[in-house]
Amino acid sequence: MSKGAGPGPDSDTADEAVRGTCDDASICKRFAVSSGYWKDPYIQYFVRQAKERKAPEINRGYYARVQGVNLLLNAFLRKTECNCQIINLGAGLDTTFWRLKDENLLPKKYFEVDFPAIVARKLYNIKSKPPLSKPIMETHSGESLLLDAHSLDSARYSIIGADLRNLKDMEEKLKKMSMDPQLPTLLVSECVLVYMTPEQSASLLQWATNTFPTAMLINYEQVNMMDRFGQIMVENLQRRQCNLAGVDTCQSLQSQTERFLSTGWESADAWNMMNVYSNLPQEDVMRIEKLEFLDEKELLEQLLLHYCISWATKDSLGLGLAGITF
Ligand SMILES: C[S@@+](CC[C@H](N)C(=O)[O-])C[C@H]1O[C@@H](n2cnc3c(N)ncnc32)[C@H](O)[C@@H]1O
Numbered sequence: 001m002s003k004g005a006g007p008g009p010d011s012d013t014a015d016e017a018v019r020g021t022c023d024d025a026s027i028c029k030r031f032a033v034s035s036g037y038w039k040d041p042y043i044q045y046f047v048r049q050a051k052e053r054k055a056p057e058i059n060r061g062y063y064a065r066v067q068g069v070n071l072l073l074n075a076f077l078r079k080t081e082c083n084c085q086i087i088n089l090g091a092g093l094d095t096t097f098w099r100l101k102d103e104n105l106l107p108k109k110y111f112e113v114d115f116p117a118i119v120a121r122k123l124y125n126i127k128s129k130p131p132l133s134k135p136i137m138e139t140h141s142g143e144s145l146l147l148d149a150h151s152l153d154s155a156r157y158s159i160i161g162a163d164l165r166n167l168k169d170m171e172e173k174l175k176k177m178s179m180d181p182q183l184p185t186l187l188v189s190e191c192v193l194v195y196m197t198p199e200q201s202a203s204l205l206q207w208a209t210n211t212f213p214t215a216m217l218i219n220y221e222q223v224n225m226m227d228r229f230g231q232i233m234v235e236n237l238q239r240r241q242c243n244l245a246g247v248d249t250c251q252s253l254q255s256q257t258e259r260f261l262s263t264g265w266e267s268a269d270a271w272n273m274m275n276v277y278s279n280l281p282q283e284d285v286m287r288i289e290k291l292e293f294l295d296e297k298e299l300l301e302q303l304l305l306h307y308c309i310s311w312a313t314k315d316s317l318g319l320g321l322a323g324i325t326f
Contacts, residue, residue, distance in 0.1 A: 015115065017242040022092035022118050023047065025191060029066065032059040037274045037288050038066060045091040045129045046122070056292040057300040061273070061307070063288055065220055068276040068309050068326070069190055070096075072218050076186045077105050084184040087111040087174070089204070090192030091166055093122060097157050101135045106156055108183060116150040116161030123152055123159065130157060142205060144153065157192045164192070165200045165294055167207045176247035185212040190220045194246040201246055205312075209264030213316035217260070222250040223272055223308040230306055254309060260312035267322040277304055277326045279326040 026047040028206045031054045033040045058262060067252075073096070077084070082108045082167050088094055091112035100106045114122070127147075139156040146153040150161030151173070160179040162170040187208055193201040209214060224230050234244055244250070249259050253270040260268035277285070313321035 013044070013241060014243055017240065019115055019118055020240075021191070021195070021242065024144065024280075026093040028054055028061065028062050029059060030035075032062045032066075035059055036291050036296070037063045040095055040099070042095040042098040042132065043093070046095070046125050054292045055056065055296070057296055059292065060277075060288065060294070060300055061303050064273050064277040064280065065190070065307070065309075067280050067284075068273065069218055069220055070099075071280070071326060072216075072324060073186065073188065074105070076184075076216050076218075076321070077107065079319050079321060079324065080107075080184045082107050082221060085109045085111065085185060086186045086188065087113065089113050089187055089189045090195075091159075091188075092118060093125075094190070096188075098132065099136055101139065101156075106139065107154055108156070108180075109178065110157050110161040111177065111179060112157075113162050113164065113173060113174075113267060115163065119150050119159055119161035119276065122182070123147070126152070149175075164204055165196060167203060171207070171211070181211050182213070184214040184317060184321075185216075187217040189217065192221075193219060194221045194244050194250060195242075197245045198249045198259070198295070201249065203321050205260060205263035205265070209314055212314070214314065214319065214321070216311060216313045218319050219256070219310045220307065220308075222247070222306055223253060223256060223270070224306050225250040229302050233306060236306055253310070256308060256310040257312075260310070262316070265312035266314045267310040268310065269325065270308050271326065273304040273307040273309070274301060276309055276326060 005198065026043060029040070030043045030047050031050040033043055034049060039061055081103060087108045088096065088111065091114050094112070097110045100110065136154050136157050140154040152159050160173040160177065162173050164170065165310050205217070208217060222233065225234060234247060237244055251254055253272065256270040257268040313324065314319045
């Protein structure tokens with residue numbers, strides 16, 4: 001990445017810590033998957049199994065996060081009848097492409113963006129593990145696949161190494177991989193924007209509305225960060241050299257929706273994860289609640305109150321995107 005894109009002289013160290021969050025997320029997801037919270041046959045090929053158990057409240061938090069994002073993502077695919085593209089921003093080791101392929105729900109094209117170092121690792125796994133590469137090859141027809149150290153372009157799946165704070169470079173790379181601004185576009189940012197300053201994430205959100213006439217963005221991240229519990233979360237991350245540069249946008253559900261409305265989105269909503277959890281299919285919630293005994297109910301509630309899913313739409317084609325909700 002270009003050094004100038006970071007917040008200061010320590011930007012390389014800061015970015016390295018941000019890149020490290022990618023492992024945290026995937027290791028926690030893998031642990032929850034291996035404990036039966038949801039099915040993901042692909043995550044095992046990207047990260048090792050955690051050495052230590054994760055607490056039940058962490059597993060339930062990840063369950064709510066993954067199911068919540070999937071629920072809105074699937075609703076977008078239904079509204080557009082898969083005649084759309086998805087761009088996963090800061091995708092890390094996310095496995096959604098492989099899930100959608102298995103469920104016959106692939107969009108016309110699925111893009112992923114992350115720092116080049118993360119993309120290189122992801123590509124290494126894809127290249128060396130047939131369960132990951134086969135679905136990409138199966139959906140690829142015609143010309144030979146374009147592959148280098150920091151990108152791959154196939155008919156239905158593309159991954160690029162780029163910095164989300166360098167929009168010109170990112171856009172150029174996406175265009176090279178046949179991103180089509182006229183297609184209904186779903187952007188996903190799961191625990192990503194919080195690592196950028198409010199100005200940098202606002203530029204990204206504005207770029208999206210300037211580029212795509214019909215779009216939705218799903219964002220998962222912290223909220224209510226100004227209270228005591230929120231401050232402890234910030235301090236814990238800082239101790240690991242990880243600075244939440246975007247924490248000011250995570251004050252409230254209102255600050256989360258306002259960031260969309262001030263960057264050209266037509267509609268926006270934000271729910272804390274407590275609310276999301278209560279609105280997930282309750283049969284499955286009852287199933288996962290039986291998996292492990294939860295001692296710390298209050299801690300789970302606090303955790304869920306300090307994360308949210310926010311989403312926004314812009315709908316030039318009149319597909320009814322503003323109606324998507326839990
Ligand atoms: C907490 S991880 C989440 C990964 C994935 N979205 C998930 O939820 O499993 C944050 C990801 O965002 C990426 N990221 C953060 N800032 C970025 C930037 N400026 N440019 C590219 N990627 C970035 C990190 O490298 C990391 O993979």
